[in-house]
Structures are given as structure tokens and as C-alpha cells.
Amino acid sequence: MVNPVSRIMVDFQQMKTFAEDPFIIERAEDIYLYDDHGKQYIDGLSGVFVVSVGHSNSTVLETIVDQMQRLTFSPPLASANIPAMKLAERICELTPPDFNVVKFASGGSEAIETALKMALQYHNQTGHPEKYKIIATYGSYHGGTLGALSASGVSARRTHFEPLIGMLHVHPPIFNRCPLQLAAGQCATSCVLQFEEVIQREDPETVAAVLVEPVMNVEGLIIPPRSYFEMLRNICDKYNVLLIYDEVITGFGRTGTMFFAEQAGAWPDMLCTGKGMSGGYAPLAATIVADKVSKAFWGEAEDKVQFNAGDTFAGNPLACATGLAVLDYFEQHQLLDHVAQIGPYLASKLRALKDEFSTIVDVRGLGLWWGVEFENDNPAGKSHDDIGRRLERAARQRGLVVRGAPTMISVAPPLTITESQVDDLVGRLTLAIRDMV
Ligand code: PLP
Numbered sequence: 001m002v003n004p005v006s007r008i009m010v011d012f013q014q015m016k017t018f019a020e021d022p023f024i025i026e027r028a029e030d031i032y033l034y035d036d037h038g039k040q041y042i043d044g045l046s047g048v049f050v051v052s053v054g055h056s057n058s059t060v061l062e063t064i065v066d067q068m069q070r071l072t073f074s075p076p077l078a079s080a081n082i083p084a085m086k087l088a089e090r091i092c093e094l095t096p097p098d099f100n101v102v103k104f105a106s107g108g109s110e111a112i113e114t115a116l117k118m119a120l121q122y123h124n125q126t127g128h129p130e131k132y133k134i135i136a137t138y139g140s141y142h143g144g145t146l147g148a149l150s151a152s153g154v155s156a157r158r159t160h161f162e163p164l165i166g167m168l169h170v171h172p173p174i175f176n177r178c179p180l181q182l183a184a185g186q187c188a189t190s191c192v193l194q195f196e197e198v199i200q201r202e203d204p205e206t207v208a209a210v211l212v213e214p215v216m217n218v219e220g221l222i223i224p225p226r227s228y229f230e231m232l233r234n235i236c237d238k239y240n241v242l243l244i245y246d247e248v249i250t251g252f253g254r255t256g257t258m259f260f261a262e263q264a265g266a267w268p269d270m271l272c273t274g275k276g277m278s279g280g281y282a283p284l285a286a287t288i289v290a291d292k293v294s295k296a297f298w299g300e301a302e303d304k305v306q307f308n309a310g311d312t313f314a315g316n317p318l319a320c321a322t323g324l325a326v327l328d329y330f331e332q333h334q335l336l337d338h339v340a341q342i343g344p345y346l347a348s349k350l351r352a353l354k355d356e357f358s359t360i361v362d363v364r365g366l367g368l369w370w371g372v373e374f375e376n377d378n379p380a381g382k383s384h385d386d387i388g389r390r391l392e393r394a395a396r397q398r399g400l401v402v403r404g405a406p407t408m409i410s411v412a413p414p415l416t417i418t419e420s421q422v423d424d425l426v427g428r429l430t431l432a433i434r435d436m437v
Contacts (some may be wrong), residue, residue: 014155019217023396028055031414032423033401042425044395044402046414049217049369052276053329054416060281063325064318071317076104076310083320090327091288094258096267101294103307104315108248108274109143112211114287115244115270116147117309118297119209120244122218125296125305131208131240135198137172137191139219141244142211151211154218168202170194172216173224175390176362176373188228196235204239211244214260220408221364221371226265233266242293248285249369252276253330253415256339256367263366269293276415279326282319335415343367345419349426350411357433360385369412372429378405387436394432400425 006019024036030061031054033041043051053060067083074081088102103118105111116134123131136142139155150155150164153172158164173191175184182190199207210232216222243266250260251273261267269292274285277362299305313319330336347363354360362373378386392404403410413425 030054030056031417039399041229041396041399041401042413042421042428044400044411044413044429046276046350046412047280048275048403049254049279049412050275050278052254052415053279053281053300053326053335054414056334057279057281057329057416059329059332060279060322060325063321063328065280066079067318074315075315076312076314081315081317081320083317083324084108084315086162087320087323087327090324091286095115095261095271095288098291099267099271099288100291101289103287103289104320105274105285105287105311106313106316106319107143108246108272108285109145109148110311110314111248111272111274111285111287112142112148112151112244112246113145114309115211115272116151116209118270118287118289118293118307119242119244122296123208124410127376128205128240130205133166133168133202133207134209134211135168135170135195135207135241136211137213138169139174139216139222140211140213140246141218144246168198172219172222173228174222175217176220176222185225185227188224189231190238191224192228192231192235195232195404196239199235199239199241204241207239207241209242209244210236211246213246213249214264215255215366215369216247217410218405219368220373220405221410223364223366226263229264233268236269242270244270244272247271248272248274249276252326253336253413254367254369255338256336256343258330258336258351277326278319278322279329281326282316282322282353283313284316284319284323289328297436330419333416342417342422343370346370346411346413346417346422346426349422353426353430353433356430357437359437365411368415369410369411369415371408378406380407390436391432394435395429397435398432400428400432402429 003019005022010018020033025033026036033043065143091102092100103114126331136151140153142148150167153169171191174185178187245268269290271288278284295309350363359375374387386406387407388404388406391409395402
């Protein structure tokens with residue numbers, strides 16, 4: 001008989017290995033997951049930075065059921081719908097006054113594709129059709145579709161599909177392991193100046209947009225200083241290059257503010273969101289567009305300046321009603337205030353682990369997204385089984401789901417997590433680390 005798990009093509013993992021020891025989630029509630037054997041886990045990663053308002057959230061569920069009885073689909077080519085209009089308005093209220101247009105999508109990759117295509121069409125329609133080059137950073141991940149993957153700078157995820165669409169990459173500000181051994185501030189400055197260097201060398205008249213993940217995930221929770229974004233904003237303005245933020249992880253409260261742009265000190269021209277936007281209750285993402293860009297797409301029918309792209313499930317009423325319910329929950333439960341209290345509490349608990357485990361070299365993060373970095377026990381990269389992956393497995397044994405990267409584990413629980421649940425999470429993590437050392 002065929003093992004039913006082996007019919008699922010799992011993401012990024014070897015199917016055979018997964019099928020031999022599958023992790024099958026049967027149900028979930030609050031911050032807890034339950035597997036098909038009834039074992040309970042703390043969802044220490046909110047699915048994958050998605051489940052912002054917890055699992056089985058009754059406010060969200062009630063809204064979804066209500067919307068299901070009204071309208072579940074409206075064709076995006078020929079119509080708008082009430083939840084989409086309301087959600088677009090709410091999102092625009094959360095961003096500066098010059099953000100007034102939202103292009104919905106059903107996943108982060110789609111939102112990135114939208115921003116890339118919109119940047120190209122924008123320059124076409126504003127007298128610069130020769131501006132087509134995109135600059136992103138090494139170490140970034142922007143999604144699995146070919147455009148978003150081409151912009152991504154993680155070689156492990158790119159190589160199987162190369163050559164991709166030609167895009168340019170500069171170094172990310174990895175100040176904790178700067179190849180030039182620069183101090184943190186200097187490292188960020190040197191990295192941001194690379195954008196200007198590349199724009200100049202490529203010819204500014206050919207460069208359309210810069211795309212950055214304002215807090216980098218795969219690269220190891222890298223938070224550049226405000227000066228990085230302020231300089232980047234100035235460089236983009238100087239050369240008429242659009243600035244795009246990938247806030248697919250950082251958006252919707254994960255970093256303590258609704259969008260990380262609020263902390264960056266500089267807003268982009270387009271801001272892409274996804275993941276936590278629907279809390280995982282529906283596939284939902286969006287590209288939020290500043291007037292500077294959107295006005296190039298507003299005209300008479302004969303001007304033919306409409307955005308020439310679309311997605312069947314964009315602005316789906318069920319997904320948008322879900323997004324509204326998530327925002328309602330944020331407001332009703334003052335979730336951002338809660339993150340402002342519970343985030344530092346989680347951080348202090350994780351930092352305390354350093355007293356027991358000398359192999360922890362850093363604990364960094366913001367909001368409810370924290371990373372614990374360990375000494376590199378595999379410096380030559382010879383083993384595939386580095387400390388992060390081993391700890392991810394050990395944590396799973398102890399009933400905790402976290403994400404392991406080569407030398408790091410990321411902890412990003414639902415934004416609803418309470419103090420006693422944080423204690424429980426860190427307790428399980430402590431046991432997992434002890435199991436390994
Ligand atoms: N951008 C970032 C920063 C991401 O982490 C991801 C996915 O992990 C994406 C974009 C792509 O989003 P999706 O997988 O929803 O298409």
C-alpha cells in the first residue's frame with residue numbers, strides 16, 4: 001500500500017525522509033498544535049510567521065462563516081466586493097497619507113511579482129521604458145515564483161532553476177559577520193552604498209527598482225539601522241529608482257509595529273505583505289502602493305495605463321473578510337500594545353539562556369521575532385546536520401516547533417502568546433538544548 005504521506009510533495013524537504021518520519025498536524029488551538037497521535041506542541045513559529053492571532057480564533061472564525069454565507073468569490077477582472085474595499089481602506093489608514101491603493105494577492109510571492117511588474121510598467125508609463133533592472137540583496141528570500149525567486153539571493157533556493165531572470169544583487173548588512181570586518185554602523189553604510197555604486201555602474205537610466213527585506217530572515221534575523229533605510233531612500237530618489245519593501249514577514253505586527261517601515265524611518269514606494277495579514281485563515285497578501293506610483297496607472301480608458309496583470313483569487317471576498325477580522329482582533333485586543341510588553345519578556349527569557357549555555361553567542365530580534373544564535377560547530381559546512389537543524393528536531397521532541405537555520409533558531413510565536421505560555425515555550429526550548437549538549 002502506498003504511504004499516503006508520500007503523495008504529498010513537501011516544500012524544500014526530501015519527501016522520502018519526511019515520509020519516514022512525518023509531522024502531521026491534525027488540529028490546532030490558541031498557540032498549540034496537535035499531531036495525528038494527539039501530541040501537543042507549542043507553535044513557536046506561528047506556522048511560518050503566519051498565525052498572528054492564534055489558531056481557532058473565534059472572532060476570525062465567526063467572520064469567515066458569516067462571509068461564507070454572503071459571498072465567497074467575485075471575479076477580480078469585472079468586479080470589486082465589499083470586504084476588499086473595506087480592507088483596502090483599513091490598510092490605507094494604517095499607512096502614511098500618500099498610500100491610497102492596494103493590489104491584493106493570495107501569497108507573498110504574488111505580492112512581490114505585482115511590485116516588480118508594477119515598477120516596470122510605471123517606468124514605461126512615465127517616460128523611462130529603458131529602466132528595467134532590479135537590484136536586491138544576497139541572502140534575501142522573496143518567494144518561489146520565477147520573478148520573486150530571481151530577486152532572491154539565497155543560492156540554495158535558486159541553483160536548481162538557474163539561469164533565472166537577470167537581476168542584480170548587493171551584499172546584505174550582515175554586521176555580525178561582515179566579510180570586511182567592519183563595525184556594525186560602518187558595515188550597514190558600506191552595504192547601502194553598494195546600491196548607489198551598482199546603480200551608477202549599470203547606468204541609472206536602466207535601473208527600475210530596489211527590493212529589500214527590511215529585516216532579513218534566511219540571512220539570520222538581520223535588522224539594519226535606521227540610517228540604512230534613510231540612505232537607501234535618498235539613493236532611490238536621487239536616481240528615480242523605486243524602493244520596494246518585502247514586509248511579508250515583518251508586516252502586521254510581527255516586529256512590534258503594524259509595519260516595520262514605521263521603525264525604519266523611511267517608507268518605500270511599494271510595500272508587500274502576506275503571511276500574518278490573514279493569520280493563516282485564508283490565502284491573502286497585498287502590495288500597498290504609494291500615490292507616486294499608483295497615479296501613473298490612473299487615466300481614461302483610451303490612455304491604456306491600467307495595470308496589466310491580475311490574479312484570479314486577488315481580492316477574494318472570503319480572504320479579505322478574514323483580513324478585516326484579523327485587523328478587528330488587533331484593535332479589540334490592543335495586540336500591538338501586548339507585543340510591546342510580551343516581546344521584551346520573551347527576549348529576557350531567551351537572553352537568560354546564555355547563563356546556562358555558553359555556546360549561545362547572540363540573542364537578537366524585535367517585537368515577537370527572536371533568534372538565538374549558537375557558535376558555529378560546522379564552520380566548513382561539511383555536515384548537513386548543523387546545530388540549528390538538530391535543535392529544531394530536539395525541540396520537536398520536546399513539544400515545541402521552532403525554525404532551525406545553520407547556527408540559529410528563530411522563535412516567533414502567535415502575537416497573542418501570554419507570559420505563562422512564554423515561560424512554557426522557553427522551558428521546552430531549554431530542555432531541547434540540554435538534550436543536545
Ligand atoms: N517574502 C518573504 C520575506 C518570505 O519569507 C516569503 C515566504 O517565506 C515570501 C516573500 C513568499 O511568500 P509566499 O510563500 O506566501 O509566496
